[in-house]
Amino acid sequence: MFDQLKAQPQDKILQLIAMFRDDPRTTKIDLGVGVYKDATGLTPVMRAVKAAEKKLWETETTKTYTGLAGEPAYNAALSAMILGDAVPTDRLASIATPGGTGAIRQALELIRLATPTATVWISNPTWPNHPSIIKFLGMNMAEYRYFDAATRGVDFVGLMEDLAKVKSGDVVLLHGCCHNPTGANLDGAQWDQVITLLAQRGAIPLVDLAYQGFGDGLTEDAAATRKIAAAFPEVLIAASCSKNFGIYRERTGILIGIGAAAGKGVLQGNLNFLNRQNFSFPPDHGARLVTMILEDAALKADWMAELEEVRLNMLTLRQSLADELRKATNSDRFDFVASHRGMFSRLGLTEAQVNTLREDHAIYMVGDSRINIAGLNARTVPILAAAIAQVAG
Template sequence: MFEHLPLPSPDEIVPLMIRASKDIRAEKIDMTVGVYRNDMGQTPIMKAVREADKYLSVHRKTKCYVGPLGDADFVASVKRLAFPKKIQSKFIRGIQTPGGSSALSLILNLVKKAQPDMKVWISDPSYANHGPTITSIGLGLAKYPFLNRETMMLRPTSLMETLNCLGPSDAVLFHGSCHNPSGLKLSEDYWHKIAGIAREKGFYPIIDTAYQGLGDGLTEDAEGLMIMAESVDNLALSFSCSKNFGLYNDRVGCAFLMSSSEQEVDQGQLQLASLARPAHWVPPQNGAEIVKHILSTPQLKTMWLEELNTMNNRLIRLREKLADALRIETGTKTYDFIAENSGMYSMLPATAVQMETLRKDYAVYGLDDGRINIAGLGMNKISHAAKSIAAVLL
């Protein structure tokens, strides 16, 4: 029955992850998969998550369905986290989703239902799932300039020029913070410029926030969204709790709609719930209950914030150390951008062949497009990483 279907394009990350896990060289550095790792190479369960899980295992009263809208209290707590300031004269409604991926998919399905001919613009480069999610829904896909692959810096002029050519039949997907894969940070000034263009041209901003708290801090990482929300009348937000709560396989997220019309967001929320019905019917509740419990229990919230801060500071320190080591190894400032990037990723200005040489000859694993997950570096591996990169990329 399915034989005539062309094979889907293979997943790049999983085979690389498996290959790295089988590599027994002591100097191995695995920077492939997009999960947080500590210095021991583990993706730990956060302390507050463990405590909340323990508490809920005793006090949880039911495992009954929560309905396609999800748990309203959970959605309200995530809303307070995602939108840390009150946005004057705007209404926000959300639904609980299985992770940020489903949130984005539901939002895009809603866009398709409302405006079937809308084109969705993603950054060049962007998270590997963005393009396929858009095209599988049947929406048009286009890319806006973002990263200059020679300097590994932002391309502000061509970015603004492209956005200035868009209009009400376009949606533009932005990363709320911690851009995946480049780690490039949009300054507040650029966010203001982009938000101004969005208001003037009327395109629909969709913000994907998957790393809040792992860039410059919880509130700081929401600044771009706040600037956009204050400027435009309508936007959508897909929000993931996978990384900042370490709840990857519990599938915890929310899809939010914001509008200056209350009726519009109320209708949009019901539409999202109706789209959830054939997709997953109701969201998984275990992880959402954990998040809700942490955010509503001051002691656990403090515990979570402290650990998130520690993870964040570790990423910043690793970035600084790697950039310093590369400055020494190469005698240039070529890699200073790594310290300026934020979140879990940066990209090496390398070809796929060079990335393979790094794997084969140096046991240093990143993706073919040059993406490296900074969290995969241990402090004791910085020197090997820098020496290897300098040897292969010089």
């Protein structure tokens, strides 16, 4: 049997991680892997998470299974953080999932279960796991233009032209905030136009919300998702706690389905069914920590304060890099870095230039020139700027 298997293409980011690890140069800089790092290069455990873990260790009495959908308290607390009061709770069904990737997978499984002929529209570019999972599931897929390579902003005209081709019942995957990999985001007025168009087309939005709190603020980053949730009869939202709670390895996510109140039981039953087929009961440790933090006023306040420190640090790094690049290149061609939001920006370098940065300067980034802003610090910002100026001419 195994001799019939074919080698699978390597994940480019995981390949990059291995290359960085094996590079003996002490000056190497990792801007590829998508995790937050502090000024020392550490991905720290947040203070509130530490406190919640200590409390959990002292009070937890069992490690028995949780429910198929996860703990109701977790689903309710995280849904409230994401949606506020945008949608009545009697329209919400939800399941805990192994991270945001698990939520995306379950959302696509649900779509295939309900309407196997539906086309899933994804932005060009998007997070590589989106098309990978869609193709693996054998689903129909189409792309809509998103990134303007000239301005390094959103190609809004192209985006609207492509989304006008969406058919009723198609699913449109939208990044709720902090677009990955570009860092370029729609503004409020543009979101309104997209929502109006997709509602007219009869589309079903699937929102990927992986970075709430990393862009403009915890509430501000949920604004588009809340508008979408309130505007459509059916919506899917896949969210992750990896970044904003810093619990990457705990694999903590949620899939929220919004539909008619009368159909909530069937929707919830199908979500539960999918969890059962794929992994039975979802992991609970990270979900329990998130619940404890969101339900405890002091822990929540401390978590929000530290999350804001993280967000502001990334904004500072963005502005510093834009300033250093302006000085190093004697031009404003990289000023867009300061206006992007979230962990990532796509710099617009060629693959050959990216390779030169890696080979000659020990600076690692994804081949499309996506960089993780949070991989920088005050010492490495000018080093990166000087290297980019040298290879970009």
